[in-house]
Amino acid sequence: xxxxxxxxxxxxxxxxxxxxxxxxxxxxxxxxxxxxxxxxxxxxxxxxxxxxxxxxxxxxxxxxxxxxxxxxxxxxxxxxxxxxxxxxxxxxxxxxxxxxxxxxxxxxxxxxxxxxxxxxxxxxxxxxxxxxxxxxxxxxxxxxxxxxxxxxxxxxxxxxxxxxxxxxxxxxxxxxxxxxxxxxxxxxxxxxxxxxxxxxxxxxxxxxxxxxxxxxxxxxxxxxxxxxxxxxxxxxxxxxxxxxxxxxxxxxxxxxxxxxxxxxxxxxxxxxxxxxxxxxxxx
Ligand code: G4P
Numbered sequence: 001x002x003x004x005x006x007x008x009x010x011x012x013x014x015x016x017x018x019x020x021x022x023x024x025x026x027x028x029x030x031x032x033x034x035x036x037x038x039x040x041x042x043x044x045x046x047x048x049x050x051x052x053x054x055x056x057x058x059x060x061x062x063x064x065x066x067x068x069x070x071x072x073x074x075x076x077x078x079x080x081x082x083x084x085x086x087x088x089x090x091x092x093x094x095x096x097x098x099x100x101x102x103x104x105x106x107x108x109x110x111x112x113x114x115x116x117x118x119x120x121x122x123x124x125x126x127x128x129x130x131x132x133x134x135x136x137x138x139x140x141x142x143x144x145x146x147x148x149x150x151x152x153x154x155x156x157x158x159x160x161x162x163x164x165x166x167x168x169x170x171x172x173x174x175x176x177x178x179x180x181x182x183x184x185x186x187x188x189x190x191x192x193x194x195x196x197x198x199x200x201x202x203x204x205x206x207x208x209x210x211x212x213x214x215x216x217x218x219x220x221x222x223x224x225x226x227x228x229x230x231x232x233x234x235x236x237x238x239x240x241x242x243x244x245x246x247x248x249x250x251x252x253x254x255x256x257x258x259x260x261x262x263x264x265x266x267x268x269x270x271x272x273x274x275x276x277x278x279x280x281x282x283x
């Protein structure tokens with residue numbers, strides 16, 4: 001396992017988040033809508049409840065819409081507001097309204113005390129690659145570098161002005177996903193959230209084929225033109241070997257594995273969500 005998440009790093013990141021929590025009204029936790037469980041950071045889950053908190057299910061354009069709704073309901077039942085977002089293609093107007101409604105009591109209190117146009121202070125957090133920079137840029141209206149994405153960059157607290165009457169605190173240092181569960185690692189690899197070289201492609205492709213057979217059987221059968229015997233009478237490893245031949249790649253299983261992974265990422269099987277609400281995870 002190459003992804004490292006040492007106790008030292010963990011404490012440093014935790015301190016940085018806690019320092020920033022003191023000065024913001026609300027935390028915008030960005031997750032990948034395809035991985036609403038696996039793309040969360042364990043530290044944030046522990047300490048974020050001290051603050052108002054919105055989960056942004058970003059990259060919703062890539063996720064299964066039904067499961068995105070299920071996740072939103074699931075978070076609601078847990079008492080956390082959430083919203084879907086496609087920051088790459090759309091504006092974030094609904095996010096602005098949600099932030100205001102979550103902070104309505106606080107804003108009212110300030111207004112009753114004569115403070116007009118209370119400037120909301122928010123912070124965007126999330127593991128790398130979920131779309132923090134994209135969201136920040138949309139909110140600020142221009143390109144800004146997210147210092148938290150770069151290891152070793154000094155973390156001064158920089159405030160960014162947005163067009164919505166919200167000040168955004170630059171994100172803290174790198175926050176890694178939880179990688180204690182191998183299934184989580186596979187899902188992160190399959191989605192492209194972590195570098196391809198971390199896991200062997202055949203492991204990721206076998207995980208993908210297995211996941212598709214279990215959750216999206218019709219789609220995999222139609223995309224790869226499979227019949228029932230192809231999926232029922234073979235192990236997933238055998239299925240990958242058979243697909244290698246079918247693709248015309250002779251015995252180049254890695255090439256076939258990489259193709260399966262890219263087919264998932266390029267929506268060949270349609271919009272897919274890898275985390276199912278209520279799925280049991282052993283940590
Ligand atoms: P980060 O700061 O959290 O590390 O993530 P960043 O914004 O850099 O986004 C990582 C990648 O995800 C980028 O793609 C970005 O365009 C893409 N992305 C962000 N939000 C969305 C979204 O809502 N939907 C989709 N489909 N993609 C999104 P990239 O390939 O690295 O860069 P680019 O070629 O798109 O510029």
